[in-house]
Amino acid sequence: MATFTRGFHGKRRGGDDRLPPGQYLTDDFPVLSAGPTPQILPSEWEFTVETETGQVHRRSWQELMALPSETPTVDIHCVTTWSKLDTTWQGVSLDVLLEDVETAAEYALVHSYGGYTTNLPLEDLLDGKAWIAYRYDGEELHPQHGGPARLLVPHLYFWKSAKWVRGLQLLNEDSPGFWETAGYNNYGDPWREQRYADD
Amino acid sequence: MxxxxxxxxxxxxxxxxxxxxxxxxxxxxxxxxxxxxxxxxxxxxxxxxxxxxxxxxxxxxxxxxxxxxxxxxxxxxxxxxxxxxxxxxxxxxxGGWFVWRPAVPAPVLLVAGGAGIVPLMAMIRARRAAQVETPFRLVHALRSPEQLYYADELLRPDPAVAVTLAYTRSAPEGHQRSPGRLTADDFSPYVPADCYVCGPTGFVEAAAALLVELGHDPARIKTERFGPSGD
CATH class of the missing domain: 2.40.30.10 (Translation factors)
Structure with a gap:
């Protein structure tokens, strides 16, 4: 049975059908990170994909810029309960980045500069669901939001959209990342409200 | 669940x-x-x-x-x-990351901006209650004396927890430090430590960068931020 909170009415900001359960709308762009913001120059940035057989594919910043980009407009949902609608990004689809990669792996562990990691099924990165994003709202991506480039996987809670991304490790077996080993959900679907380990 | x-x-x-x-x-x-x-x-x-x-x-x-x-x-x-x-x-x-465990003996440096003092206060209270020798230092930035929480506990001298209150806009009369943002001086002398930084986003960005500049190992700096909408 629900516990009612006497005298609480709430503000009921609109847009409810696009808000997953337990989320509220914000117009700001709050920042959540576990440590200091790494400062990475595009000239030293690279993105690697390592397959389950140990093959490594590398791309420099210049090579990334030369790939066809998309400008997805998506809703993002943070596990700390804020959601932001219609955010516009520019980046390269993971479909493009993984096109020439031979793999039978089912899982990916995402690595970031600064040591952050997060895991997800490889299929959640494919079919137009994920990007390596380097512009936000028409501007270069600010370091505190993950610049020069971050992963963008908007259909999962935003901790999966790793900032300062530097590579993917493709794995036959799932390997929990930073928050996933600290009590957060392994998958993180906001529509099923998978915030914590056994949600 | x-x-x-x-x-x-x-x-x-x-x-x-x-x-x-x-x-x-x-x-x-x-x-x-x-x-x-x-x-x-x-x-x-x-x-x-x-x-x-x-x-x-x-x-x-x-x-x-x-x-x-x-x-x-x-x-x-x-x-x-x-x-x-x-x-x-x-x-x-x-949250199993931004935590202090009394069994860890490494010195601790806490850096709070405004309301960011709250989880750090839990650590200070735990340190005072634990039978340990762990050196604790708090550097707490706040706009003015009216913004202070836990005044009784933070203003009371305590050899176990060194407290630096860094007022950024207005300090109480007689306060030694003149109002202004955190600088390297607020953190001297440098002692390698497990660092916990909590506050509004801009504050945490600046304070964590300052700690790295002072020589602290980024891998030992844990941060917790609340955005402008951190209601």
């Missing part, structure tokens, strides 16, 4: 004109580590709910300190309208 528990407000304490500490009775609470937080859920009579996360202010019991955000949805209720006997739901503890 971390389950929701009914929580009854038993006591309130005003920390300053805009912040209040709320002490809840939560039957079956499993205990927590200093630095962890809880999710709270408020349900209106018609079933509408709102949720927020708040840091636990004390290592014992469920004690939250809430800063009122004037156009906020939840914090005005918690700081102005909720009375002892009223109930909400909460679940937790949440």
């Amino acid at each position: 971390i389950r929701w528990r009914a929580a009854r407000l038993v006591k309130v304490r005003d920390e300053n004109p805009t912040a209040r500490t709320l002490v809840f009775d939560v039957p079956g609470w499993p205990g927590h580590l200093p630095g962890q937080h809880v999710d709270v859920k408020l349900t209106a009579e018609d079933g509408y709910t709102a949720r927020r996360s708040y840091s636990l202010a004390s290592p014992d019991g469920v004690e939250l300190t809430v800063q009122r955000v004037n156009d906020g949805e939840v914090s005005p209720y918690l700081t102005q309208h909720m009375e002892p006997g009223d109930e909400l739901e909460l679940r937790g503890p949440v």
Whole structure:
């Protein structure tokens, strides 16, 4: 049975059908990170994909810029309960980045500069669901939001959209990342409200 | 699933004109580590709910300190309208990263900006309660004396916890440090430490960068930020 909170009415900001359960709308762009913001120059940035057989594919910043980009407009949902609608990004689809990669792996562990990691099924990165994003709202991506480039996987809670991304490790077996080993959900679907380990 | 528990407000304490500490009775609470937080859920009579996360202010019991955000949805209720006997739901503890464990002997440097003091206060209280020798240092930036929480505890000299209050706009009369942002001087002498930085985003960005500049190992700096909408 629900516990009612006497005298609480709430503000009921609109847009409810696009808000997953337990989320509220914000117009700001709050920042959540576990440590200091790494400062990475595009000239030293690279993105690697390592397959389950140990093959490594590398791309420099210049090579990334030369790939066809998309400008997805998506809703993002943070596990700390804020959601932001219609955010516009520019980046390269993971479909493009993984096109020439031979793999039978089912899982990916995402690595970031600064040591952050997060895991997800490889299929959640494919079919137009994920990007390596380097512009936000028409501007270069600010370091505190993950610049020069971050992963963008908007259909999962935003901790999966790793900032300062530097590579993917493709794995036959799932390997929990930073928050996933600290009590957060392994998958993180906001529509099923998978915030914590056994949600 | 971390389950929701009914929580009854038993006591309130005003920390300053805009912040209040709320002490809840939560039957079956499993205990927590200093630095962890809880999710709270408020349900209106018609079933509408709102949720927020708040840091636990004390290592014992469920004690939250809430800063009122004037156009906020939840914090005005918690700081102005909720009375002892009223109930909400909460679940937790949440967060296994931004925590201090009394068994770890490494020196600790806490850096708080404004309301960021709350989870760090839980660590200070745990340090005072534990039978350990761990050196603790708090550098607390705040706009003015009216913004201070836990004044009795932070102004009392304590050899176990060195406290530097860094007022950024106006300092109380007779305060040695002149008002201004945190600088390297506020952190001297340099001692390698496990660092915990908590506050608004801009503050945490600047303070964590300053710690790295001073020689602290980025891998030993843990941060917790609340955005401008951190209601």
